[in-house]
Amino acid sequence: MKNIRQTLSTIGKMLSPLKKSIPSIFLIFIFLLIDVYCNLTLPSYTADIVDVGIQNTDFNYIISVGTMMMTMVLIGVLATIALSYFSSKVSAAYGRDLREISYEKILKFSNFELNKISRSSLITRNTNDVYQIQIFLGLLFTTILFAPILGIGSIIKAMELGTDLLWIIVVTFASVAILLGIIFIRTVPYFKVMQELIDKINQTSREILMGMPVIKAFIRQDYEEERFEKTNEEFKEVNLHVFKTLFLMIPAMTMILNVMIVLILYFGAYDAINGKILTGTIIAFIQYSTQIVISFLMLGGFTIMIPRILVSGRRVGEVLNTEISISDGPIDKIDENPTIEFKNVGYSYPGSEKETLKDISFKLEKGKTTAIIGGTGSGKSTILNLIPRLQDVTEGQILVNDKNIKEYKLSTLRERISYTPQKAILFQGTVRSNMQVGKEDATDEEIEKALNIAQVDFIESLDDEVTQGASNFSGGQKQRLSIARSIMDKRDFYLFDDCFSALDMNTEAKVKENLKDLKESSSILIISQRISTIMDADEIIVLDEGKIIDKGGHDYLYKNCDIYKEIVSSQIERSEDLIYDNEETASFTIDSSSIKKAAGGK
Numbered sequence: 001m002k003n004i005r006q007t008l009s010t011i012g013k014m015l016s017p018l019k020k021s022i023p024s025i026f027l028i029f030i031f032l033l034i035d036v037y038c039n040l041t042l043p044s045y046t047a048d049i050v051d052v053g054i055q056n057t058d059f060n061y062i063i064s065v066g067t068m069m070m071t072m073v074l075i076g077v078l079a080t081i082a083l084s085y086f087s088s089k090v091s092a093a094y095g096r097d098l099r100e101i102s103y104e105k106i107l108k109f110s111n112f113e114l115n116k117i118s119r120s121s122l123i124t125r126n127t128n129d130v131y132q133i134q135i136f137l138g139l140l141f142t143t144i145l146f147a148p149i150l151g152i153g154s155i156i157k158a159m160e161l162g163t164d165l166l167w168i169i170v171v172t173f174a175s176v177a178i179l180l181g182i183i184f185i186r187t188v189p190y191f192k193v194m195q196e197l198i199d200k201i202n203q204t205s206r207e208i209l210m211g212m213p214v215i216k217a218f219i220r221q222d223y224e225e226e227r228f229e230k231t232n233e234e235f236k237e238v239n240l241h242v243f244k245t246l247f248l249m250i251p252a253m254t255m256i257l258n259v260m261i262v263l264i265l266y267f268g269a270y271d272a273i274n275g276k277i278l279t280g281t282i283i284a285f286i287q288y289s290t291q292i293v294i295s296f297l298m299l300g301g302f303t304i305m306i307p308r309i310l311v312s313g314r315r316v317g318e319v320l321n322t323e324i325s326i327s328d329g330p331i332d333k334i335d336e337n338p339t340i341e342f343k344n345v346g347y348s349y350p351g352s353e354k355e356t357l358k359d360i361s362f363k364l365e366k367g368k369t370t371a372i373i374g375g376t377g378s379g380k381s382t383i384l385n386l387i388p389r390l391q392d393v394t395e396g397q398i399l400v401n402d403k404n405i406k407e408y409k410l411s412t413l414r415e416r417i418s419y420t421p422q423k424a425i426l427f428q429g430t431v432r433s434n435m436q437v438g439k440e441d442a443t444d445e446e447i448e449k450a451l452n453i454a455q456v457d458f459i460e461s462l463d464d465e466v467t468q469g470a471s472n473f474s475g476g477q478k479q480r481l482s483i484a485r486s487i488m489d490k491r492d493f494y495l496f497d498d499c500f501s502a503l504d505m506n507t508e509a510k511v512k513e514n515l516k517d518l519k520e521s522s523s524i525l526i527i528s529q530r531i532s533t534i535m536d537a538d539e540i541i542v543l544d545e546g547k548i549i550d551k552g553g554h555d556y557l558y559k560n561c562d563i564y565k566e567i568v569s570s571q572i573e574r575s576e577d578l579i580y581d582n583e584e585t586a587s588f589t590i591d592s593s594s595i596k597k598a599a600g601g602k
């Protein structure tokens with residue numbers, strides 16, 4: 001029952017874009033009926049010309065019936081043109097709208113849903129699958145609805161001719177049905193495989209294109225070529241099997257049609273000699289029989305397409321019906337000077353038995369800078385992602401002003417937060433358009449101010465191009481642009497996920513100095529592996545294997561937390577820019593011009 005309801009709801013959602021096109025669909029039906037009517041009258045006119053006009057050598061009759069035939073042909077052609085125009089219009093608009101609603105839904109997906117369906121599959125579903133449905137809709141209006149109306153009309157007209165030859169149509173019908181059955185059985189199971197292989201090709205190509213520098217550096221071209229070839233070959237084999245069978249249909253059908261005509265002529269000739277039927281009637285009967293068989297064929301072709309469309313429909317429907325795991329709460333207002341508090345938070349990634357975060361508690365508040373330091377994979381980014389609810393806690397809770405974060409509307413929550421991810425993500429466009437992602441109506445002055453704070457001194461103007469993936473900028477430049485974007489607008493919480501890592505010490509020190517103003521009216525959470533980035537934070541959280549080992553100021557941790565001390569020591573040994581001033585206070589300053597190591601010979 002639940003399944004039926006879900007299927008109906010999916011169909012409802014998928015058909016909803018057609019609502020706007022109802023007037024055009026109505027016109028399609030009108031033109032379709034006109035077209036079928038014209039097609040049905042032509043064989044009768046042929047019969048009249050042969051049986052009356054030619055039989056009686058009545059030229060006037062032939063010309064007048066011929067003129068009627070020409071008029072019908074003309075009206076039929078105009079109706080076909082109008083039919084094609086409106087069905088293309090409706091199906092193209094439908095494709096656009098379906099892509100749009102599916103895309104809107106995808107934009108609401110959390111990481112969990114994105115990983116569940118996979119990004120490559122989402123691309124194929126939103127392009128190839130929607131296109132298959134769009135093409136099908138076009139065919140539905142021009143061919144599939146046309147076929148049964150023409151077929152039924154032709155059967156009635158053939159019966160009206162009053163011949164004994166109807167059994168030939170029945171035999172032909174049966175032969176076509178057997179042929180279609182064979183084709184159906186041989187192709188249908190492969191359609192799902194075909195769509196899955198398109199996903200796989202998409203995924204492999206994407207991975208290879210993204211990983212090009214690594215592939216080249218490690219001389220893996222041959223291996224990757226082979227990997228791609230394997231999927232490509234599999235796709236070719238399935239395609240070949242399906243199309244070999246489908247192409248068999250054309251010669252087989254031509255043969256069945258020709259045999260039908262020969263049978264009609266053979267048995268019709270007997271009846272004609274015996275005076276039971278006129279020559280023109282035989283010609284009209286052949287024409288109606290051909291129309292009947294062709295209509296049946298069109299329907300057969302459509303039946304073969306159905307499984308493929310069902311696969312595409314199911315795949316798009318799955319996107320539209322996916323339950324979003326992260327949804328809005330009822331509260332749409334957050335009071336001034338909000339706080340965010342982690343209370344015994346735990347997190348496990350879906351499908352993973354390992355707990356990534358365990359018993360995490362800390363508080364973010366106005367005027368305070370909190371930092372998280374810890375080894376790779378210790379769970380730092382996971383903590384950060386929980387704040388704008390890119391994923392939800394699996395244990396404990398996060399409170400915003402003492403209320404569970406899930407009780408707030410997502411947009412209400414997110415508009416208070418600025419998030420700078422670990423990997424600088426910029427969009428194709430200009431520097432200005434990227435900065436306006438941070439503040440839609442930002443003026444040039446505001447943008448320039450943010451760029452200055454983030455030390456973006458490498459661009460000529462705000463109109464400088466940002467190519468796809470910002471490939472025309474270096475890693476450190478991308479990070480600076482990404483930081484600038486995150487400070488475009490005033491927010492209560494600024495979250496920086498290791499986004500200073502590609503900056504040289506000098507630039508980092510300048511950016512950090514410039515960011516100090518933010519702290520007065522906001523709260524800053526900064527993740528880094530570098531001591532120099534986080535050492536002056538009000539509270540530093542030391543994370544190890546998803547657990548908080550200790551927290552406090554730099555001096556406190558240096559004296560009391562072994563892991564923190566180890567990190568500090570290891571970085572002093574490596575660093576040429578840190579100057580360890582005083583072992584007692586364990587404080588550092590940054591000076592790129594000199595190298596100095598102190599503290600017990602370190």
Ligand SMILES: Nc1ncnc2c1ncn2[C@@H]1O[C@H](COP(=O)(O)OP(=O)(O)OP(=O)(O)O)[C@@H](O)[C@H]1O
Binds near residue numbers: 374
């Ligand atoms: N999508 C995911 N599915 C399953 N496990 C994941 C996923 N993302 C991260 N993890 C796991 O969660 C753990 C914490 O990852 P996280 O990215 O939070 O670490 P991190 O401390 O930020 O690491 P780094 O300093 O390298 O960025 C890792 O062990 C990682 O394997």
